[in-house]
Amino acid sequence: MKISPSEFNYTQFPGKTLASKLIESALAYKTNPLADQNKGKGKRLGCIFLNPSLRTRVSTQIAASNLGIESVVLNMDKEAWALEMEEGATMNKNTVEHIKDAAGVLGSYFDFLAVRAFPTLTDKSADMADEVINKFIKYTGRPIISLESALRHPLQSLADQVTIKEKAKTTKPKVVLTWAPHIKAIPHAVANSFAEWTLGMDYDLTITHPEGYELDEQFTQGAKIEYDQSRALQNADFVYVKNWSSFKDYGKIHHTDPTWMLTENSLKNAPDAHVMHCLPVRRNVELSDEILDGSRALIQQQAANRVFAAQAVLSHLLDI
Amino acid sequence: MKISPSEFNYTQFPGKTLASKLIESALAYKTNPLADQNKGKGKRLGCIFLNPSLRTRVSTQIAASNLGIESVVLNMDKEAWALEMEEGATMNKNTVEHIKDAAGVLGSYFDFLAVRAFPTLTDKSADMADEVINKFIKYTGRPIISLESALRHPLQSLADQVTIKEKAKTTKPKVVLTWAPHIKAIPHAVANSFAEWTLGMDYDLTITHPEGYELDEQFTQGAKIEYDQSRALQNADFVYVKNWSSFKDYGKIHHTDPTWMLTENSLKNAPDAHVMHCLPVRRNVELSDEILDGSRALIQQQAANRVFAAQAVLSHLLDI
Amino acid sequence: MKISPSEFNYTQFPGKTLASKLIESALAYKTNPLADQNKGKGKRLGCIFLNPSLRTRVSTQIAASNLGIESVVLNMDKEAWALEMEEGATMNKNTVEHIKDAAGVLGSYFDFLAVRAFPTLTDKSADMADEVINKFIKYTGRPIISLESALRHPLQSLADQVTIKEKAKTTKPKVVLTWAPHIKAIPHAVANSFAEWTLGMDYDLTITHPEGYELDEQFTQGAKIEYDQSRALQNADFVYVKNWSSFKDYGKIHHTDPTWMLTENSLKNAPDAHVMHCLPVRRNVELSDEILDGSRALIQQQAANRVFAAQAVLSHLLDI
Numbered sequence: 006m007k008i009s010p011s012e013f014n015y016t017q018f019p020g021k022t023l024a025s026k027l028i029e030s031a032l033a034y035k036t037n038p039l040a041d042q043n044k045g046k047g048k049r050l051g052c053i054f055l056n057p058s059l060r061t062r063v064s065t066q067i068a069a070s071n072l073g074i075e076s077v078v079l080n081m082d083k084e085a086w087a088l089e090m091e092e093g094a095t096m097n098k099n100t101v102e103h104i105k106d107a108a109g110v111l112g113s114y115f116d117f118l119a120v121r122a123f124p125t126l127t128d129k130s131a132d133m134a135d136e137v138i139n140k141f142i143k144y145t146g147r148p149i150i151s152l153e154s155a156l157r158h159p160l161q162s163l164a165d166q167v168t169i170k171e172k173a174k175t176t177k178p179k180v181v182l183t184w185a186p187h188i189k190a191i192p193h194a195v196a197n198s199f200a201e202w203t204l205g206m207d208y209d210l211t212i213t214h215p216e217g218y219e220l221d222e223q224f225t226q227g228a229k230i231e232y233d234q235s236r237a238l239q240n241a242d243f244v245y246v247k248n249w250s251s252f253k254d255y256g257k258i259h260h261t262d263p264t265w266m267l268t269e270n271s272l273k274n275a276p277d278a279h280v281m282h283c284l285p286v287r288r289n290v291e292l293s294d295e296i297l298d299g300s301r302a303l304i305q306q307q308a309a310n311r312v313f314a315a316q317a318v319l320s321h322l323l324d325i
Numbered sequence: 326m327k328i329s330p331s332e333f334n335y336t337q338f339p340g341k342t343l344a345s346k347l348i349e350s351a352l353a354y355k356t357n358p359l360a361d362q363n364k365g366k367g368k369r370l371g372c373i374f375l376n377p378s379l380r381t382r383v384s385t386q387i388a389a390s391n392l393g394i395e396s397v398v399l400n401m402d403k404e405a406w407a408l409e410m411e412e413g414a415t416m417n418k419n420t421v422e423h424i425k426d427a428a429g430v431l432g433s434y435f436d437f438l439a440v441r442a443f444p445t446l447t448d449k450s451a452d453m454a455d456e457v458i459n460k461f462i463k464y465t466g467r468p469i470i471s472l473e474s475a476l477r478h479p480l481q482s483l484a485d486q487v488t489i490k491e492k493a494k495t496t497k498p499k500v501v502l503t504w505a506p507h508i509k510a511i512p513h514a515v516a517n518s519f520a521e522w523t524l525g526m527d528y529d530l531t532i533t534h535p536e537g538y539e540l541d542e543q544f545t546q547g548a549k550i551e552y553d554q555s556r557a558l559q560n561a562d563f564v565y566v567k568n569w570s571s572f573k574d575y576g577k578i579h580h581t582d583p584t585w586m587l588t589e590n591s592l593k594n595a596p597d598a599h600v601m602h603c604l605p606v607r608r609n610v611e612l613s614d615e616i617l618d619g620s621r622a623l624i625q626q627q628a629a630n631r632v633f634a635a636q637a638v639l640s641h642l643l644d645i
Numbered sequence: 646m647k648i649s650p651s652e653f654n655y656t657q658f659p660g661k662t663l664a665s666k667l668i669e670s671a672l673a674y675k676t677n678p679l680a681d682q683n684k685g686k687g688k689r690l691g692c693i694f695l696n697p698s699l700r701t702r703v704s705t706q707i708a709a710s711n712l713g714i715e716s717v718v719l720n721m722d723k724e725a726w727a728l729e730m731e732e733g734a735t736m737n738k739n740t741v742e743h744i745k746d747a748a749g750v751l752g753s754y755f756d757f758l759a760v761r762a763f764p765t766l767t768d769k770s771a772d773m774a775d776e777v778i779n780k781f782i783k784y785t786g787r788p789i790i791s792l793e794s795a796l797r798h799p800l801q802s803l804a805d806q807v808t809i810k811e812k813a814k815t816t817k818p819k820v821v822l823t824w825a826p827h828i829k830a831i832p833h834a835v836a837n838s839f840a841e842w843t844l845g846m847d848y849d850l851t852i853t854h855p856e857g858y859e860l861d862e863q864f865t866q867g868a869k870i871e872y873d874q875s876r877a878l879q880n881a882d883f884v885y886v887k888n889w890s891s892f893k894d895y896g897k898i899h900h901t902d903p904t905w906m907l908t909e910n911s912l913k914n915a916p917d918a919h920v921m922h923c924l925p926v927r928r929n930v931e932l933s934d935e936i937l938d939g940s941r942a943l944i945q946q947q948a949a950n951r952v953f954a955a956q957a958v959l960s961h962l963l964d965i
Contacts, residue, residue, distance in 0.1 A: 039367070047679070049707065059405035059427060063434050066397055067369065077706055080404060084720060085699035086925050095929040097828045102925030106937070106944070107699060110924065113949040114703050188417045284430065285406050285422035289415040297426075304426070309433035359687070379725035379747060383754050386717055387689065400724060508737045604750065605726050605742030609735040617746070624746070629753040 013325055014142050015318050016135070016151040017159055018198075018205045023321075024166065025206075030317035031167045031310065038071045038316070045074030045323050051115035052078045052152070055088070055137065056123040060284060060311050061152045061160065065119055068315035072323065077115070081107075090136055104137065105144045112145030117322060124155035124192050126256030132156070133221075148322055150315075156221075157198040161283050164314035166202055168307045169243055172279055177209055178242035181278075183234060184214030185291035186261040187248035195283050196249045197224040204228060213237035217259045221252050234265060241275040243303075246282045246292050261290075268293040272301070279303050333645055334462050335638050336455070336471040337479055338518075338525045343641075344486065345526075350637035351487045351630065358391045358636070365394035365643050371435035372398045372472070375408070375457065376443040380604060380631050381472045381480065385439055388635035392643065397435070401427075410456055424457065425464045432465030437642060444475035444512050446576030452476070453541075468642055470635075476541075477518040481603050484634035486522055488627045489563055492599055497529055498562035501598075503554055504534030505611035506581040507568035515603050516569045517544040524548060533557035537579045541572050554585060561595040563623075566602045566612050581610075588613040592621070599623050653965055654782050655958050656775070656791040657799055658838075658845045663961075664806065665846075670957035671807045671950065678711045678956070685714030685963050691755035692718045692792070695728070695777065696763045700924060700951050701792045701800065705759055708955035712963065717755070721747075730776055744777065745784045752785030757962060764795035764832050766896030772796070773861075788962055790955075796861075797838040801923050804954035806842055808947045809883055812919055817849055818882035821918075823874055824854030825931035826901040827888035835923050836889045837864040844868060853877035857899045861892050874905060881915040883943075886922045886932050901930075908933040912941070919943050 018024060034040065050069050054062065062078065069076040079085060088107060089100035096103065111118055122137035138154035151159050169178065180203050182196060201224045203210045210228040212220065219230070231237040238244060246267050251257045266289070272278050280301045286292055296302060338344060354360065370389050374382065382398065389396040399405060408427060409420035416423065431438055442457035458474035471479050489498065500523050502516060521544045523530045530548040532540065539550070551557040558564060566587045571577045586609070592598050600621045606612055616622060658664060674680065690709050694702065702718065709716040719725060728747060729740035736743065751758055762777035778794035791799050809818065820843050822836060841864045843850045850868040852860065859870070871877040878884060886907045891897045906929070912918050920941045926932055936942060 049710075051703070054404070057405055059399070059401075059422070060430055062404065063371070063397060063399060063431070067434055070369075070395060075710060077703060079699065079703060081699070083403065083723065084694070084702065085697055089928070093929070093934060096927040097930050101927070102699070103928050106924055106926060106928075109945050110700055110948040111703070113945065114707055114952065284426055286426060287416040287421070288409070288423050288426075289413070290417050294413060305429045305433065308430040312434065374724070377725055379719065379721070379742070380750055382724065383691070383717060383719060383751070387754055390689075390715060403723065604746055606746060607736040607741070608729070608743050608746075609733070610737050614733060625749050625753065628750040632754065 013322065014149045015159060015322070016138055016149060016154060017157050018201045021205055021207070024202065027163055027317045027321060028167050028170050030320060031163065031313040032170065034071070034313040034316045035310070041072055041320060043073045044320060045069065045072040048074045048116045048323065050074050050076045050319070051111050051118045052076055053111065053118055053120045054078070054080050055082050056121050058121055058152065060308050061121060064311035065152065065315045067312050068319055071316050072319055074319060090131070090140065104140045108141050108144035112147045115147060117148040117150065118145055119150040119152050121152035122154050124194070126190050126192065126250060129255040150318060153194050155192070156194055157201065158194045159198055160311065160314050160318065161195055162198040162202040163318065164307055164310040165199055165245070165281060166206060167310045167314055168281065168303050172303065173242065177207065179209045179211070179240060180243045180245065181237050181241040182210065182212045182245045182247065183237065183267060184218050184265060185246045185248045185267060186263055186265050187287055187291060188261060190250040190256050190258055191248045193220060193249045193252060196220055196247045199245055199247070200224045200228060211237045215260065215262060215265065217251055217253065218249065219252060220249065234271065235274070238271060238278070239274045241278045244272070244275065244278045244280050246280060248291055266291060266293060267296055269295050281307055284308055333642065334469045335479060335642070336458055336469060336474060337477050338521045341525055341527070344522065347483055347637045347641060348487050348490050350640060351483065351633040352490065354391070354633040354636045355630070361392055361640060363393045364640060365389065365392040368394045368436045368643065370394050370396045370639070371431050371438045372396055373431065373438055373440045374398070374400050375402050376441050378441055378472065380628050381441060384631035385472065385635045387632050388639055391636050392639055394639060410451070410460065424460045428461050428464035432467045435467060437468040437470065438465055439470040439472050441472035442474050444514070446510050446512065446570060449575040470638060473514050475512070476514055477521065478514045479518055480631065480634050480638065481515055482518040482522040483638065484627055484630040485519060485565070485601060486526060487630045487634055488601065488623050492623065493562065495562070497527065499529045499531070499560060500563045500565065501557050501561040502530065502532045502565045502567065503557065503587060504538050504585060505566045505568045505587060506583055506585050507607055507611060508581060510570040510576050510578055511568045513540060513569045513572060516540055516567045519565055519567070520544045520548055531557045535580065535582060535585065537571055537573065538569065539572060540569065554591065555594070558591060558598070559594045561598045564592070564595065564598045564600050566600060568611055586611060586613060587616055589615050601627055604628055653962065654789045655799060656778055656789065656794060657797050658841045661845055661847070664842065667803055667957045667961060668807050668810050670960060671803065671953040672810065674711070674953045674956045675950070681712055681960060683713045684960060685709065685712040688714045688756045688963065690714050690716045690959070691751050691758045692716055693751065693758055693760045694718070694720050695722050696761050698761055698792065700948050701761060704951035705792065705955045707952050708959055711956050712959055714959060730771070730780065744780045748781050748784035752787045755787060757788040757790065758785055759790040759792050761792035762794050764834070766830050766832065766890060769895040790958060793834050795832070796834055797841065798834045799838055800951065800954050800958065801835055802838040802842040803958065804947055804950040805839055805885070805921060806846060807950045807954055808921065808943050812943065813882065817847065819849045819851070819880060820883045820885065821877050821881040822850065822852045822885045822887065823877065823907060824858050824905060825886045825888045825907060826903055826905050827927055827931060828901060830890040830896050830898055831888045833860060833889045833892060836860055836887045839885055839887070840864045840868060851877045855900065855902060855905065857891055857893065858889065859892060860889065874911065875914070878911060878918070879914045881918045884912070884915065884918050884920050886920060888931055906931060906933060907936055909935050921947055924948055
């Protein structure tokens with residue numbers, strides 16, 4: 006890369022201008038995936054997973070390959086060593102390698118890195134600082150692409166916006182982000198990131214959830230917050246369904262009220278609503294089968310668009 | 326692919342005509358592995374493992390590479406999410422993603438998929454329906470190659486038939502499939518599949534095992550069943566050694582009678598018998614060292630032929 | 646390969662002449678990594694891991710790619726089957742496949758293999774015989790590159806010597822290998838191998854450790870053994886820091902005396918000393934942060950040189 010790596014890291018909403026450009030680029034690659042098949046020749050992307058992944062893992066590898074970039078996958082959590090995050094730690098416990106050492110080495114092996122690092126959901130301040138991805142940025146000296154960090158999932162969000170772009174009938178569609186029940190404590194990253202991008206694209210965003218499930222305000226400022234799901238959903242164009250654990254009472258599950266599961270009945274006042282979800286989805290817990298298997302669902306389309314979203318971002322990085 | 330994916334899935338015996346063609350094709354690739362090195366250029370194969378694998382994993386990757394196909398491995402059981410199989414399930418337990426969602430997504434990323442999905446050995450009806458591989462077929466919309474399913478292991482069987490073809494001195498060799506002891510409950514797939522292919526090729530097949538270890542009759546019709554191993558082995562040309570758990574008393578181990586272990590003594594009336602096994606083998610439990618390390622064994626040759634068997638099947642898929 | 650595989654296996658110090666040639670070759674590849682990018686076209690390297698790995702895993706894949714060699718990674722410990730090592734074993738326990746069968750098969754799939762197999766640290770005679778890597782050599786029939794065996798880590802040692810060569814101001818620098826504390830029982834391979842190479846290159850080697858931590862003498866003959874760390878470190882040019890468990894009282898931790906941790910204070914009489922470590926390192930247990938993050942440290946440079954060390958060895962294998 007010709008840039009100082011701190012100049013561009015794809016870890017959050019990149020501003021409306023670049024976001025719009027990336028959306029157009031993704032749509033162009035969807036039409037012709039191999040248009041730039043030699044653009045990344047000789048470049049190497051390290052895909053570093055500290056957590057499981059299906060769509061993100063495979064779509065990133067395919068996106069790289071479409072551009073001629075060689076990708077190497079490292080399941081850091083299983084194939085390598087447990088990482089220490091704390092600066093100045095005396096490492097006489099379970100962690101085997103400090104992130105500053107591991108990240109530095111990986112930076113010497115790859116042109117850029119893509120990193121998945123879920124939040125702890127127990128250490129709020131570490132998660133709020135997006136500690137792991139930021140230490141990779143600090144210590145690799147290479148551009149970093151987030152494959153989902155504690156705070157955000159920007160490749161998912163780009164694919165989501167590409168999907169909205171493909172289906173939107175107006176320039177300012179009504180978008181609703183609705184909380185859904187789940188049996189486990191789930192990160193906030195997808196919800197944060199979807200809100201950040203949808204607001205950044207100047208769409209009309211309503212967020213609905215039970216009281217106590219308010220998201221971090223830094224991501225939701227400008228959205229309507231509505232505790233009554235049925236009122237929120239009225240005349241929605243796009244409904245994004247997602248569970249998250251409590252942010253205030255950090256990482257806790259307050260309740261899993263099944264009436265919040267999205268069904269056809271929930272959408273009786275939103276006849277044209279498209280339904281979105283990032284997957285994996287708990288069927289008949291978050292969403293009903295009738296929605297997932299019906300014509301409203303854009304969920305497979307979102308997943309398919311992950312390839313072209315990743316490809317647009319990698320292509321942009323090659324241009325810098 | 327230009328076909329409707331339901332038209333060809335390589336999950337079982339494909340009929341004698343095509344099987345013969347695949348055997349010839351495998352033998353040709355064995356002579357010249359790179360004869361069609363650009364045939365699969367631009368195609369992508371997703372290799373999806375729900376269980377461990379050595380030979381199948383590596384030989385499939387190499388076969389794809391020999392044809393210019395790009396393969397991507399996903400260890401679904403370790404790198405991604407636990408799959409729900411039940412239609413209409415309320416997913417409030419351990420499974421994280423429904424197979425219909427995961428399979429649909431993978432179908433959008435790859436031109437074809439290769440899937441390994443062992444049986445449960447506890448849920449007979451699910452296993453009998455070959456549930457996992459059939460749901461992949463149903464939901465991916467892509468041709469599927471079985472890397473061993475609950476019922477069959479057709480790439481192994483093709484490699485076995487290639488090996489028999491290389492060594493057979495007559496057009497109708499005497500082939501014996503013999504049960505062998507083992508300490509764990511083992512699937513029926515290799516035995517089923519070997520019987521299905523050997524009968525399908527019109528060879529003379531005898532199956533021998535202790536009473537209570539009868540295989541599913543759909544795979545063995547036309548074979549002689551003989552409970553006396555030494556009588557079965559007489560004048561055999563090929564002896565395929567394999568353990569399987571009880572089918573009737575599903576997934577159970579009735580006994581592990583060590584006299585069923587194949588030794589040189591077992592073959593005293595089969596002087597020219599070649600011995601086969603799919604590996605991994607429990608030495609001195611299923612088979613004696615003297616057989617495995619002796620000149621009768623075709624076992625390394627079978628394993629080596631796995632590359633060319635997979636290559637023949639992939640090449641055929643590219644032709645459709 | 647045109648050689649009989651037993652003719653060259655890269656598992657130990659290859660003699661000063663070839664070692665010097667490999668060091669020069671690594672330095673040349675560091676200047677121009679793609680100088681021989683088609684040299685290994687059509688060759689396949691199987692990278693077999695029986696243990697975790699970060700640097701070795703990634704640097705070997707990249708080195709192979711730089712030479713046009715296709716590499717396939719198999720995490721034998723996680724993706725395949727537990728291996729039996731004992732000749733003649735009756736395999737009715739936990740091991741699923743004998744190494745002789747697995748190695749034979751892998752030898753038929755690849756042109757050469759790279760194998761990581763840590764010691765048991767409990768069975769001294771098996772470890773002393775370097776059982777696993779030697780069985781791979783015996784049964785694959787292919788050249789084997791050690792990715793760290795029970796006794797040695799020769800790719801690490803070559804990278805270490807490349808790093809010394811880059812920094813040495815004299816032809817016979819003073820090199821000190823110092824034991825450091827650690828909380829776990831750690832193998833001897835890196836220490837053995839570093840001593841073997843440093844002595845083999847005719848450098849001045851002092852080894853310092855608490856009494857009871859003597860290394861196997863076959864690797865240290867010709868080195869000064871000095872139980873007083875501060876005396877050993879005096880005027881050192883290069884200080885290699887490493888923990889190892891007891892060799893005499895095999896695999897045991899006698900003590901973890903924190904005064905043996907290397908700090909700036911330890912080096913007060915070695916003003917120009919460079920500090921080396923193979924990583925992963927336990928910060929503030931083996932080495933202090935001030936050293937690791939200061940200008941003496943060559944540790945990131947050693948790790949970066951792993952690519953070129955592996956590349957030099959692979960390139961040499963292609964020449965044979």
